[in-house]
Amino acid sequence: MNNIKTINGTDFAKILFFAKDLIFNTKDQINQLNVFPVPDGDTGTNMYLTLESALKNLNTIKDQNINSVSKKIAKNAVLGGRGNSGVILAQILYGLSKGFDKLNKCDVKEFGNSLVSAVDASYESVSNPVEGTMLTIIKSFSESWNNARINNDSFNDVLPLVCDHAGKVLKDTPNMLEVLKQADVVDAGGQGLLIIFEAMKSYMLDDKPDIDQIMNKPGQSTKGLNIKEFVQEHAEDEWGYCVQLVINGADASREEIEIAVNKNGGSTVITGIEEYVKIHTHSEDPGKILSACIQFGELMEINIENMDKQFEEFVNDSEIELEVQLNENQKCSIIAISNGNGFNNLFVNLGVDKIVKCEKTLNPSVSEILEAIDLCKTNDVIILPNDKNAIMASDLAAQESVKKVSIIN
CATH class of the missing domain: 1.25.40.340 (DhaL domain)
Known part of the structure; x- marks a missing residue:
């Protein structure tokens, strides 16, 4: 070295x-x-x-x-x-x-x-x-x-x-x-x-x-x-919206922008480089944030996300992670490649041991599948790719693993 x-x-x-x-x-x-x-x-x-x-x-x-x-x-x-x-x-x-x-x-x-x-x-x-x-x-x-x-x-x-x-x-x-x-x-x-x-x-x-x-x-x-x-x-709490945007050519100081944003925002982070100012804040009314910022320059890269919806998904994911348990007498583990909380819950209820989550069109990597295989407590493992795009990655992971891995297409 x-x-x-x-x-x-x-x-x-x-x-x-x-x-x-x-x-x-x-x-x-x-x-x-x-x-x-x-x-x-x-x-x-x-x-x-x-x-x-x-x-x-x-x-x-x-x-x-x-x-x-x-x-x-x-x-x-x-x-x-x-x-x-x-x-x-x-x-x-x-x-x-x-x-x-x-x-x-x-x-x-x-x-x-x-x-x-x-x-x-x-x-x-x-x-x-x-x-x-x-x-x-x-x-x-x-x-x-x-x-x-x-x-x-x-x-x-x-x-x-x-x-x-x-x-x-x-x-x-x-x-x-x-x-x-x-x-x-x-x-x-x-x-x-x-x-x-x-x-x-x-x-x-x-x-x-x-x-x-x-x-x-x-x-x-x-x-x-x-x-x-x-x-x-915290299931009944209301979180509002996550608002992110860039001001191009902001004609104001960082302090002025921060004061304007914080009138209707919280957890505010403001960064800047060259002529751009990036703003991240949480607000119950995204429209007021946009109105406050447009006075300082051209708005671009606007992104608004519903944090109540994100929290709901987080609750579902947390419950899934906690409910998957291994039967002590189990001799074979099952891994499912899944997309979305609905399918995740379905596979958990069917007794799947590990879930490799795919976000939207994002396909799982070989390393993600291999990690799931390694986390299985048994030597025999079955993978359910559930999508033709995941079959090749599953095959490669099976070849890399020291365990006995079978893939059901």
Whole structure:
């Protein structure tokens, strides 16, 4: 293993591509942790989609300048950031890019300085910063990094120390935020951020990340009962709408825009790059948010989502995850590839052991199916692809697995 003392723009992009794939493979697990600020089960999905936007058109990148590459990534992320967690992640990437300003490549000390910039940018973007969230995790990562670099000058040496520290802070987030303690989960955005750091560590050390080691699960101390009780307790709550938009050529300060938005919004995150201002807020009346923003410039990339509907889906998903149990005498496990809560519930009622969920037209990856196979407690496994598009991935997963896997087309 080489002792890596600097990274360039190509390295930075490759790290994020690796992180994107790792977030994709764990997004459903991250979603199950999502109870703050709204329990709508989309944190992992939003972080994945934000990284996908950030890396748009960078597949064949040849530019090795970390300054120019990081600025392209930051702009894409700010414009394409999804949800509260995605918009904050975009601001972290923007802060890093500011720290990389005028650099061709970056050493451990310079990366530490960029992390300080990322912390400042992320906290400044949130109207009411709350500890116990991904803000706490990026701050702990920055502080730990800048302590570790005093006696270490290689990424290989610093990253294991920093990831270990960030993991411990993440496990403590329920003690910082009461809603996490009630649901018996760690912060979902913080978990996603830790996975991104772990992807960076794995890239530097050229090894495979241990997902079971770094992934926290709902109700680890109570076998999942608290998360179910939590969503049932809040079943009658009204959450309103998640409103996201971009103002092009905003003719106002960030503070002016924030005041106008917060008259009818909450959980507001405002980011900006060049002539664009990205706004994420929660509101009972999306129309008032749009009316408040249109006075500042041209509105674009408008996205409005019903959080009550998202919460309902999260409740259904939580119940599904908790109700699938293994019969002690069972000799064969069944995996179903499914799309939508209706089919998910149907398969659970039929006794299916594991469900690989597909979102809309998104087909399951080989790694997702292979993970489901590995989680089965029996050596004999049957897969129900339920769609011709999933058959090839199922076949490849069966070939990769050491278990006896049969596929029913």
